[in-house]
């Protein structure tokens with residue numbers, strides 16, 4: 461089955477993962493900027509990371525015939541020091557012209573602090589200034605509902621076009637809020653924490669197949685770079701039609717991502 465992996469942290473993965481992803485039918489992969497498993501000690505560390513995301517990682521993916529796209533930001537986990545975060549953000553405009561950059565992300569909240577929210581709002585302004593789509597990380601566990609509500613309020617105040625925003629890591633208690641407000645919703649499939657394939661399909665069956673995507677978010681922790689295609693196989697076992705499966709794993713991500721002029725897959 462052909463599919464798009466819309467959220468994967470490949471800087472933490474091996475070439476064997478790239479081979480497996482391509483063999484499974486992946487036709488394009490998107491890598492949002494995020495925490496890399498450690499806090500970077502300097503602004504220069506982010507400059508190197510943005511080069512990795514816009515130069516080295518797309519070249520590595522190209523060796524496997526896989527188009528690699530990226531989203532740029534400073535993630536909320538490293539944005540608590542607002543002064544530091546602003547210095548990092550000042551680097552972003554020079555990278556926005558790189559051919560694989562889709563937009564601003566994954567911004568959002570981690571612990572729902574005032575500083576995180578301020579930096580989130582400044583990223584939203586940056587996206588609006590450059591007319592770019594936005595990919596949003598919502599906090600995990602007990603912080604998710606409150607964080608999602610804070611994010612939705614902030615986006616409404618900023619008058620952002622909901623068509624150009626995807627709110628990721630939704631779960632049973634946040635999917636309805638996100639879709640009802642007109643945004644796109646992403647589900648992250650994790651073997652241990654977050655959403656399992658069975659839960660994700662339950663959510664699809666509850667809220668429908670419009671404006672949703674699934675991703676593996678495969679990163680430095682225990683995660684599965686083939687989670688999307690495994691979920692698609694599970695959808696088939698649960699008697700969903702191939703048309704519905706293709707919509708969720710291929711057509712929906714393509715429709716959202718194509719709002720970025722650089723997305724050509």
Ligand SMILES: [Zn+2]
Pocket residue numbers: 467469492494566677
């Ligand atoms: Zn992520």
